[in-house]
Amino acid sequence: MQIEGTLLRGRSFEAVEGRVTVDDGEIVAVEERPTDSDRIVLPAFVNAHTHIGDSIAKEAGGDLSLDDLVAPPDGLKHRLLGAADTDSKVRAMARSLAYMESTGTAAFVEFREGGVEGVEALRSALSGREIEPVILGRETVGAMEASDGFGASGARDDEFGRERNATREAGKLFGIHAGERDSSDINPAMDLDPDFLVHMVHPEPLHLQRLADTETPVVVCPRSNLVTDVGLPPVADLAERTTVALGTDNVMLNSPSLFREMEFTAKLCDVSARDVLRMATINGAELAGVNCGLLAEGYDAKLLVLDGDSDNLAGAQDLVRAVVRRAGQADVQRVIR
Incomplete structure (x- = not known):
């Protein structure tokens, strides 16, 4: 499984365009690459x-x-x-x-x-x-x-x-x-x-x-x-x-x-x-003691995918701030477990 979008990766939640690759329930790759997707991908x-x-x-x-x-x-x-x-x-x-x-x-x-x-x-x-x-x-x-x-x-x-x-x-x-x-x-x-x-x-x-x-x-x-x-x-x-x-x-x-x-x-x-x-x-x-909570290789693929083009999130300048202070259930596109 591969998911593209703006990734909030690592402990700093650096926002980068890219792709997450999941194999057998584990994150095996987090790649920075151009994407046209409006998704915001972060750890669940x-x-x-x-x-x-x-x-x-x-x-x-x-x-x-x-x-x-x-x-x-x-x-x-x-x-x-x-x-x-x-x-x-x-x-x-x-x-x-x-x-x-x-x-x-x-x-x-x-x-x-x-x-x-x-x-x-x-x-x-x-x-x-x-x-x-x-x-x-x-x-x-x-x-x-x-x-x-x-x-x-x-x-x-x-x-x-x-x-x-x-x-x-x-x-x-x-x-x-x-x-x-x-x-x-x-x-x-x-x-x-x-x-x-x-x-x-x-x-x-x-x-x-x-x-x-x-x-x-x-x-x-x-x-x-x-x-x-x-x-x-x-x-x-x-x-x-x-x-x-x-x-x-x-x-x-x-x-x-x-x-x-x-x-x-x-x-x-x-x-x-x-x-x-x-x-x-x-x-x-x-x-x-659970192996999730981070968008990084080796962690379980428990991921939250938000619609970055929702009426609520479209135009957000700081995605981490928008996720924390603004996002909600209506913005959830998918939850991957």
């Missing part, structure tokens, strides 16, 4: 933090506080999930997965509620889909053993020492929420030596130094933080010290579209479009 997205079980309860929370919305075990989300039957949850998740695929997401990291049963429900929802999951079970060691790792709710909810040790022994990913409401749970979370942290809205200078020293990656979810009224993460400060990836968080609160998350982050968080595109692609891929 990696959504580094989702809760798609919430797909049964979109916009159910109104103006509730963060704890009332999602805190285990009695937050609204947990009560709604507990009351819903498995088939309903599977159907709702399958629709969110279809939407994620249509908006250019090739892989995602899911914090999956419901123990082993929750992991199995997500696998059922993934049937027939091409999106690549990295599933982090929650609540029990058994859920970790049945999935790709453990996704902890936060050090304010539990110590998670046993789960961390079991996850390390299994050689799997361990992620944990930290610094979402305030800074009090950041040090206990970092003491667990996680593979990554989620949110980090309220880091203090000590925490920023710890991030720099340990190089612990952070996943930020700015739209979610704004909806739950906890503030915006200091994305630029975080990115100066460690790898930052982008997630959309709860489907209950926001659509799982990285187009929307990128635009929001670029316009409100004082980071460049190139940095934001890295957060939505290669940074999330490396955090999750």
Whole structure:
């Protein structure tokens, strides 16, 4: 397979006319050459933090506080999930997965509620889909053993020492929420030596130094933080010290579209479009351990093809900026997985 157009290649997303050659699902050549194509070809997205079980309860929370919305075990989300039957949850998740695929997401990291049963429900929802999951079970060691790792709710909810040790022994990913409401749970979370942290809205200078020293990656979810009224993460400060990836968080609160998350982050968080595109692609891929997120030889051919001559994108002078701040689902011509 060969795809021609303007390629956003490498880690700098240099815009060049050219052709990508794919063989057996792998990028085998990225060539610079003249082309008449209006396509824009870039790596498909990696959504580094989702809760798609919430797909049964979109916009159910109104103006509730963060704890009332999602805190285990009695937050609204947990009560709604507990009351819903498995088939309903599977159907709702399958629709969110279809939407994620249509908006250019090739892989995602899911914090999956419901123990082993929750992991199995997500696998059922993934049937027939091409999106690549990295599933982090929650609540029990058994859920970790049945999935790709453990996704902890936060050090304010539990110590998670046993789960961390079991996850390390299994050689799997361990992620944990930290610094979402305030800074009090950041040090206990970092003491667990996680593979990554989620949110980090309220880091203090000590925490920023710890991030720099340990190089612990952070996943930020700015739209979610704004909806739950906890503030915006200091994305630029975080990115100066460690790898930052982008997630959309709860489907209950926001659509799982990285187009929307990128635009929001670029316009409100004082980071460049190139940095934001890295957060939505290669940074999330490396955090999750998936071989995509870059338009370069040797990477899996998970590619997003946009119509550069759409009414929305025609005339764009800076393609990276246009992709990050302007593009959307209507501009997607093809998603290659």
